[in-house]
Amino acid sequence: MGLYMQDLLFLLADNQFHSGEELGKELGVTRAAVWKKLKKLDEMGIDLHSVKGRGYRLPEKLELLSLEKMYELGLSLPAKLHFKTESTNGDVKKLIQAGDDLPILIVAELQTQGRGRRGRQWQGGVGKNIMMSFGWHFDQGATVVEGLSLAIGVAVSRALKKYDVGDVSLKWPNDVLVDGKKICGILLEIVADQDTCDVVIGLGLNVSMSNRDMETVDQPWTDIRSHLDVVPGRNELLVTLVSEVEQVCVGFSSGDGLMAYITEWMQQDALKNQKVKLIVGDREEYGVARGIDPSGALLFEQDGVTRALYGGEVSVRKQ
Numbered sequence: 001m002g003l004y005m006q007d008l009l010f011l012l013a014d015n016q017f018h019s020g021e022e023l024g025k026e027l028g029v030t031r032a033a034v035w036k037k038l039k040k041l042d043e044m045g046i047d048l049h050s051v052k053g054r055g056y057r058l059p060e061k062l063e064l065l066s067l068e069k070m071y072e073l074g075l076s077l078p079a080k081l082h083f084k085t086e087s088t089n090g091d092v093k094k095l096i097q098a099g100d101d102l103p104i105l106i107v108a109e110l111q112t113q114g115r116g117r118r119g120r121q122w123q124g125g126v127g128k129n130i131m132m133s134f135g136w137h138f139d140q141g142a143t144v145v146e147g148l149s150l151a152i153g154v155a156v157s158r159a160l161k162k163y164d165v166g167d168v169s170l171k172w173p174n175d176v177l178v179d180g181k182k183i184c185g186i187l188l189e190i191v192a193d194q195d196t197c198d199v200v201i202g203l204g205l206n207v208s209m210s211n212r213d214m215e216t217v218d219q220p221w222t223d224i225r226s227h228l229d230v231v232p233g234r235n236e237l238l239v240t241l242v243s244e245v246e247q248v249c250v251g252f253s254s255g256d257g258l259m260a261y262i263t264e265w266m267q268q269d270a271l272k273n274q275k276v277k278l279i280v281g282d283r284e285e286y287g288v289a290r291g292i293d294p295s296g297a298l299l300f301e302q303d304g305v306t307r308a309l310y311g312g313e314v315s316v317r318k319q
Contacts, residue, residue: 005037005040005041005083005084006064006083006109007026007027008023008027008034008037008038008041009041009046009062009064009126009127010064011023011026011027012048012056012057012058012062013058013061013062013063013064013127014061015057015058015059015060015061015062016057017051017054017055017056017057018055018056018057019054019055019056020034020035020038020055020056022055023055023056038056041126044110044126045126046058046126046127047059062127063127063233063234063235064109064127065081065107065109065234065235065238066081066235067079067080067081069233069235070235070238070239073235073236073239074239074243075105075238075239075242076246077103077104077105077242077246078101078103078104078105079104079105079106079107080104080105080106080107081107081108082106082107082108082109083108083109083110084108084109084110084111084112085106085108085110085111085112086111086112086113087111087113087133088106088107088108088111088131088132088133088202089133089187089189089200089202090113091106091108091133092104092106092133092134092135092200093189093191093200095135096135096191096198096200097191102135102136102137102198103134103135103136103137103246103249104134104135105132105133105134105135105242106132106133106134106135107130107131107132107238108131108132109126109127109131110126111131127234128206128207128208128209129204129205129206129207129208129209129223129234130203130204130205130207130234130237130238130241131203131204132202132203132238132241132242133200133201133202133203134200134201134202134203134242134245134246134249135198135199135200135201136198136199136201136249136253137196137197137198138196138197138198138199138252138253139195139196139253140195140196140197140253141192141193141194141195141196141197142190142192142197144197144252144253144255144257145188145190145197145199145252146257146258146295146296147257147258147261147262147295147296148188148199148201148248148252148258149173149174149186149188149296149311150170150172150173150174150258150261150262150265150292150296151248151251151252151258151260151261151265152174152186152188152201152203152245152248153170153174153175153176153186153265154170154248154261154264154265154268155241155244155245155247155248156176156184156186156203156205156241156244156245157170157176157264157268158244159237159240159241159243159244160176160178160183160184160224162240163224163228163232163237164228165178165183165224165227165228166178166179166222166227167179167180168268169268169269169270170265170268170269170270171270171271171316172269172271172289172292172298172316173296173298173311173314174186174187174188174311177270178222178227179222179227180220180270181220181221181222182206182219182220182221182222183205183206183221183222183223183224184203184204184205184206185203185204186201186202186203187201187202188200188201188202189202199249201245201249203241203245205224205237205241206221206222206223206224207223207224207225207231207234207237208223208224208225208231209221209223209225219317224237248261258294258295258296259294262292262294262296265292266291266292269289269291269292271289271298271316271318272289272290272291273288273289273290273291274288274289274318274319275287275288275318275319276288276289276300276316276317276318276319277316277317277318277319278300278309278314278315278316279314279315279316279317280313280314280315281313285300285302286302286319287300287301287302287303288300288301288302289301289316290306293308295308296310297309297310298310298314298316
């Protein structure tokens with residue numbers, strides 16, 4: 001992408017017109033080089049207005065993420081910010097493998113290989129949403145994190161409710177919905193041995209998306225902008241999210257487990273008593289969702305028989 005792509009975006013973020021000559025002078029490159037980079041921005045899904053004689057501008061102001069701003073807003077954890085990375089979850093896993101201390105927060109404006117559940121690509125949009133991964137160390141073994149993905153859903157719900165973002169609900173095992181449409185996805189990855197457990201919590205939250213950004217998404221989606229007249233800054237939203245996630249991780253570390261959050265989760269269960277389609281690999285089954293059990297497993301009723309299903313490669317959709 002080139003070393004100065006981020007600098008170019010910072011220059012354009014004020015929503016004012018900038019000529020190619022001005023941008024080139026600021027960046028120390030030719031107008032032709034600027035034009036090539038502007039074309040790259042368009043390919044990345046960033047809309048640009050171009051007016052002959054005036055130059056280029058973004059259609060609206062853009063708030064890029066800033067560690068300095070996050071710390072001013074109260075972020076209390078060690079954090080790293082990448083403009084572009086393959087995967088924030090992958091970055092945290094590399095730090096764990098290298099023996100770095102946890103907790104750690106990794107945030108990116110652009111993921112090239114961001115991954116959702118069941119191998120899906122996580123859709124993004126530079127400057128338009130929040131893509132973050134949070135690494136946390138548990139002194140206990142892997143059993144201590146049973147149901148953690150559902151509790152993280154509660155954390156996201158709490159954050160959204162602070163801004164009165166529509167009717168928030170939770171879809172098993174780890175989607176957060178607003179007015180029945182997906183606004184946030186959660187992906188947990190566990191690195192564990194017998195005695196300890198490191199968890200990578202990946203979150204993707206739609207803040208201000210476009211149809212162009214989401215054209216390959218095969219389920220109803222929404223974003224914060226669709227529900228609020230004034231959208232909070234992304235740095236503020238991220239700090240609020242991290243604070244709620246951290247509280248859940250502290251709770252699980254102290255032995256609270258899912259039981260401390262299960263009532264709140266069940267009150268927001270988007271699938272309870274709904275007819276659903278269960279997708280396991282290439283196989284589909286039909287039945288009724290009957291809530292969750294104390295471990296966080298989905299209770300799936302089919303032909304009068306109810307069985308408990310765990311996350312993994314299982315996906316559930318309303319019929």
